[in-house]
Amino acid sequence: MKPIKKIVIVGGGTAGWLTACIIAARHKGREASGFSVTLIESANTPIIGVGEGTWPTMRSTLSRIGVSETEFFRQCDASFKQGALFSRWTTGEASDAYFHPLMLPQGFSQINLVPHWLQQNLHKNSEQNFCDTVCPQGVICQKGLAPKTISHAEFEGVANYAYHLDAGKFAPFLQKHACTQLNVKHVIADVTQVKLTDTGDIDKLMLNEEQEISGDLFIDCTGFRALLIGDAMQVPFKDCKDILFCDTALAVQVPYEHEFSPIATHTISTAQSAGWIWDIGLPTRRGVGHVYSSQHISDEHAERELAAYLGKNAISPRKIKIHSGHRETFWKNNCVAVGLSAGFLEPLEASAIVLIELSAKLIAEQLPVDREVMDIIAKRFNATTLYRWGRIIDFLKLHYVLTQRRDSDFWRDNLEPSSIPERLKDLLLLWSYQSPWFHDEFNQVEEIFPAASYQYVLYGMKFKTQVETDTLQNTAKYAERLLRENKNLTEKLGLSLPYHRDLIMKIHERGLQTV
Amino acid sequence: MARFELLSADKHQDLRLINKTAPPHFTPVISNEFFEAANSLPIMLTKNSETGEFFTGVVLSMKAGEPPIKNLAQRGGFVPLSLQCNGFYISDQQIAIDRDNPRFNTTEGDALFTASRQPAECLRKVQHALGKLHVGQEQTKTFIKTMMDNQLIEPVDLNFSFDNGERLSLKGLYSISLDSLHQLDDAKVIEFFRAGYMQQAYLVAGSLKQFNSLAHMRNQALLNQTELA
Numbered sequence: 001m002k003p004i005k006k007i008v009i010v011g012g013g014t015a016g017w018l019t020a021c022i023i024a025a026r027h028k029g030r031e032a033s034g035f036s037v038t039l040i041e042s043a044n045t046p047i048i049g050v051g052e053g054t055w056p057t058m059r060s061t062l063s064r065i066g067v068s069e070t071e072f073f074r075q076c077d078a079s080f081k082q083g084a085l086f087s088r089w090t091t092g093e094a095s096d097a098y099f100h101p102l103m104l105p106q107g108f109s110q111i112n113l114v115p116h117w118l119q120q121n122l123h124k125n126s127e128q129n130f131c132d133t134v135c136p137q138g139v140i141c142q143k144g145l146a147p148k149t150i151s152h153a154e155f156e157g158v159a160n161y162a163y164h165l166d167a168g169k170f171a172p173f174l175q176k177h178a179c180t181q182l183n184v185k186h187v188i189a190d191v192t193q194v195k196l197t198d199t200g201d202i203d204k205l206m207l208n209e210e211q212e213i214s215g216d217l218f219i220d221c222t223g224f225r226a227l228l229i230g231d232a233m234q235v236p237f238k239d240c241k242d243i244l245f246c247d248t249a250l251a252v253q254v255p256y257e258h259e260f261s262p263i264a265t266h267t268i269s270t271a272q273s274a275g276w277i278w279d280i281g282l283p284t285r286r287g288v289g290h291v292y293s294s295q296h297i298s299d300e301h302a303e304r305e306l307a308a309y310l311g312k313n314a315i316s317p318r319k320i321k322i323h324s325g326h327r328e329t330f331w332k333n334n335c336v337a338v339g340l341s342a343g344f345l346e347p348l349e350a351s352a353i354v355l356i357e358l359s360a361k362l363i364a365e366q367l368p369v370d371r372e373v374m375d376i377i378a379k380r381f382n383a384t385t386l387y388r389w390g391r392i393i394d395f396l397k398l399h400y401v402l403t404q405r406r407d408s409d410f411w412r413d414n415l416e417p418s419s420i421p422e423r424l425k426d427l428l429l430l431w432s433y434q435s436p437w438f439h440d441e442f443n444q445v446e447e448i449f450p451a452a453s454y455q456y457v458l459y460g461m462k463f464k465t466q467v468e469t470d471t472l473q474n475t476a477k478y479a480e481r482l483l484r485e486n487k488n489l490t491e492k493l494g495l496s497l498p499y500h501r502d503l504i505m506k507i508h509e510r511g512l513q514t515v
Numbered sequence: 516m517a518r519f520e521l522l523s524a525d526k527h528q529d530l531r532l533i534n535k536t537a538p539p540h541f542t543p544v545i546s547n548e549f550f551e552a553a554n555s556l557p558i559m560l561t562k563n564s565e566t567g568e569f570f571t572g573v574v575l576s577m578k579a580g581e582p583p584i585k586n587l588a589q590r591g592g593f594v595p596l597s598l599q600c601n602g603f604y605i606s607d608q609q610i611a612i613d614r615d616n617p618r619f620n621t622t623e624g625d626a627l628f629t630a631s632r633q634p635a636e637c638l639r640k641v642q643h644a645l646g647k648l649h650v651g652q653e654q655t656k657t658f659i660k661t662m663m664d665n666q667l668i669e670p671v672d673l674n675f676s677f678d679n680g681e682r683l684s685l686k687g688l689y690s691i692s693l694d695s696l697h698q699l700d701d702a703k704v705i706e707f708f709r710a711g712y713m714q715q716a717y718l719v720a721g722s723l724k725q726f727n728s729l730a731h732m733r734n735q736a737l738l739n740q741t742e743l744a
Contacts (some may be wrong), residue, residue: 150567151687153670510566515668515689 002371004216005034008205010191010228011221012041014167014353015339017174018061019219019360024182025065026364031183038185039178040205040213045223052280052287053081053267053350056102056162059155061357067177069154070511075173077166077282079504080148080265082141082159084349087270090461092405098129098460099266101137102160104452106482114435114455116479118467130459133483136490141266143494146503154512158493162350164267164280164287187213194232201334201371202232216371219363220337224344229327229337237343239325243397243419245296245410246275246346247324250306250317251289265500269348271403272305273297274410278347279309283504288314291322291346296410322346326389331378334371336363343389348399349449351392358448359385388448394424395449395457401428402461431458435465518614521606524632531624532637536601536617538583540576543597545651546658546715553722555590557729560659560668560689560719569659569668569689571719572597574726577675577683577733584729584736596651599644610645658715665703667695667716671723675730679737691720 007023009016016039024037062072072078083101090096105113113134121127131138137159140147148157178184193206204214220228229235241247264281275292290306297305299319307313326343330336338359345351362381368374400414401424413419427436436451436458458465472479498506520526541561544552549571552558556573563570573595575583587594602616612619625637634642662668669692673685696716699707707713 149564151562151564152567506567510568513562513567513569514663514666515670 002216004368004370004374005036006215007035007037007217007219008213008215009037009039009219009221010205011045011223011339011341012039012171012175013221013223013339014171014174015223015341015356016041016219016221017171017178018353018356019221019338019363020178020184021065021174021182022061022357022360023364023367024178024184026361027367028182036185037178037183038187038213038215040187040189040191040207042190043188044190045225052164052167052282053347053353054162054165055350055354055357056160057354057357058163059161061361063155065177066181067173068514070507072163072165072173073504073507076169077284079164079263079282080146080500081162081164081267082137082147082265084267084269085141086399086457086460087268089269089271089276089399090402090404092271092407098456099131099138099141100453100456100460101131101135101141101266102162103135103137104160104450105134105455106486107478108452111475111478111482112435112437113479113482114437114459114465115467115472116476116483117459118435118465119469119472122467131456132490134486136486136493139490140493140497141264144262144265144500145494145497146265146500147497148503149496149498150503150506150510150512152512153515158497164282166282166284187211191227194228196232199333200233202228216334217363217367217374218335220335220341221339223340224323226327226337226341228335229330229332229341233332233335235330235332235337236328237323237325238328239323240345240393241324243393243421244324244346244400245293245413245419246291247322248294248299248302249289249291249320249322249346250299250302250314251287251320252306252310252314252317254286254288254310256285260501262499263501263504267350270309271405272309273301273408275302276348277306277309283501283508289317291348293410296408296413329382330359330385331381333378334374336378336381338363342385345389345392345396348396349392351396351448354448355388355392358388390421390423391448394421394427395453397421397424398454398457399461402458402463404462431463431465433466435459517616519604519606519611520614522603522610522612522627524628524634527612528628528632529621530627531620531622532602532627532641533618533620533624534637538575538598538601540579540581540583541572541574542595543570543572544595545648546571546655546711547647547651548593548595549715549718549722551591551593552595553718553725555585555593555725555728556722557725558719558722559671561687569663571655571659574685574688574729577685577729584732596644596648600641600648603641603645605645605649610642658712661707661710661712662691662716665695665699667691669695673726675726677730677734677737679741681737690723691716693720696720 009020020037020039027035062069083099085097085099087097117130117133140159147159147161179186189207189211191205192208195203195206197203202218204212206212218228220226263283268279270277274296275290277288277290280287290302292302303314322344324345327337330342339356362384366377368377397420401420403411405411436454544558549558552573558571558573560569560571602613602618604611626635627638629635668689671688671690673688675683
């Protein structure tokens with residue numbers, strides 16, 4: 001018997017502090033029986049600060065760890081994110097754009113509206129876009145409106161939302177909460193050596209200044225260094241650059257014209273000749289970056305495209321190497337990787353932070369009581385996490401294979417069959433006969449991308465699915481009603497929601513109520 | 516539109532006040548009014564749509580635009596201070612009025628000033644009410660903040676169906692949670708009791724039952740209407 005009571009997290013970035021908060025909050029009240037969470041942070045390692053976009057899961061995560069949404073907005077320069085606008089991904093023309101909103105299509109649990117929409121377009125000969133037909137959020141985003149009002153309680157809203165945030169402020173914000181509210185122990189030191197037991201478990205960590213730290217479960221949040229999972233446990237890295245070609249990013253911060261400039265309430269992702277540019281609006285500045293394949297264009301070329309997007313030269317952009325891929329396993333013996341040490345993918349769908357949340361939540365909920373059962377939990381964790389990475393890679397690749405662009409090698413190479421995962425190929429074939437809906441293909445608990453996301457991307461990018469007109473009659477009336485209701489709701493919300501910046505200013509000044 | 520003016524005997528010598536304007540379906544009350552209000556009306560919390568801050572008020576009718584369900588006698592003579600002061604405001608220790616409020620008039624109602632340009636009885640009553648309101652608003656804010664800080668406020672789902680088939684659901688209303696109130700530790704209970712909060716909390720929570728009589732009376736009125744038609 002070796003009870004699991006002492007959790008040691010190495011690394012003090014977003015992954016480390018978020019994981020510490022999630023585990024400590026879930027096991028609050030166990031301190032008396034010796035349970036503890038310790039986070040070791042190096043004083044010397046710079047924080048990468050991955051991604052400034054989250055998923056809606058962050059609402060429940062923040063709520064569950066017990067932070068105030070008002071304080072989160074005030075201290076992390078957060079803004080509301082209601083989805084993403086994909087520009088120039090389909091044809092490459094200036095007018096080519098579609099939304100991937102965070103709200104589900106109307107009546108999604110009852111009815112699949114895709115075939116109804118497809119049929120409407122067939123008959124009318126005029127193209128009403130899928131997103132606006134089935135949900136109000138695209139219009140809300142285009143009008144620059146917030147997903148809620150000041151009267152809505154913290155973490156509640158009329159439209160589903162996630163956040164954009166300043167990652168450099170988010171980690172310290174979580175740190176303060178972890179240390180003052182959740183009893184997480186904070187040690188500032190470098191790990192100089194990892195000592196293993198005969199069975200290959202991590203026994204203890206040697207720190208500089210002759211300190212050592214033992215523990216029952218070690219969580220590697222050391223970022224790309226992968227100090228524990230890579231160096232100590234020797235778990236190999238599984239590359240996926242044969243599927244996703246982007247390997248470099250140039251990031252810049254762009255100030256607003258003036259303090260009342262509108263803040264975009266969605267991520268703007270604009271396709272380029274060999275990659276795409278992200279554009280994220282915080283209250284204080286925009287974060288803009290060019291993600292590209294260095295196999296297809298040079299850094300100079302990439303910088304020129306970034307400058308063309310900004311309308312001016314980018315001042316000393318920060319260059320970040322992207323090694324697309326993940327560990328072969330994530331939990332080995334008594335060591336589990338969370339965050340960049342587990343893997344990284346281009347930030348096209350803001351998957352970095354959500355994977356931290358989901359992994360930490362899974363660890364917290366499944367935390368083995370004793371070492372004896374840890375390997376069973378680890379096996380399950382690995383299966384789930386591997387599945388998640390696979391689905392994200394598929395989903396990212398989906399954006400590239402649906403394109404009609406043929407204007408550069410990058411886009412042409414993306415259609416090379418050998419670069420497309422088998423599972424995705426099968427699904428694409430299937431979807432040409434039937435549209436994805438929530439229970440036919442996606443059965444995993446906490447499926448990372450719901451079928452609705454596939455619908456928005458597929459039909460936003462003009463994917464063609466056959467319609468069996470005869471099969472629609474039973475549900476035609478209901479579908480019509482939902483589409484009408486959506487129109488009314490879109491109009492109503494368009495008139496009643498406040499502007500995004502106005503609401504953020506009000507939250508800073510007045511705060512949101514907790515109920 | 517509002518047109519604010521500082522009240523003065525010189526300027527408003529001819530101004531008269533009508534007391535019979537239609538009250539809104541929800542009007543603010545202060546904590547000192549809870550006792551009287553709770554006898555006949557539900558006291559609820561709701562949020563100011565501009566600031567998101569909570570305030571307390573009574574429900575007079577169940578649908579905007581409808582007259583109060585209970586008349587003055589059925590309310591035991593209770594007129595919320597906010598209605599008594601409707602159209603009047605305090606601005607830097609002085610009384611201001613909204614000249615565009617339909618209560619003000621030059622032909623009918625009670626004169627605000629006497630012939631010798633002193634405040635008439637109706638204005639003296641308003642002055643008195645304004646004073647009570649001013650002090651009471653601060654106390655009420657403290658009460659609400661205390662309830663918030665102790666997580667005692669909860670949203671309430673109110674759904675009604677009437678015999679004529681109409682369904683009403685009232686949104687955005689909150690009350691005090693008895694469950695949470697009963698979970699307070701002993702020290703808090705004594706502190707709240709001494710401060711008068713315990714009683715006020717029970718008055719708010721208990722007054723929720725007044726929806727039964729409001730709904731019943733509205734239902735009767737609807738049935739009478741259909742019979743007449």
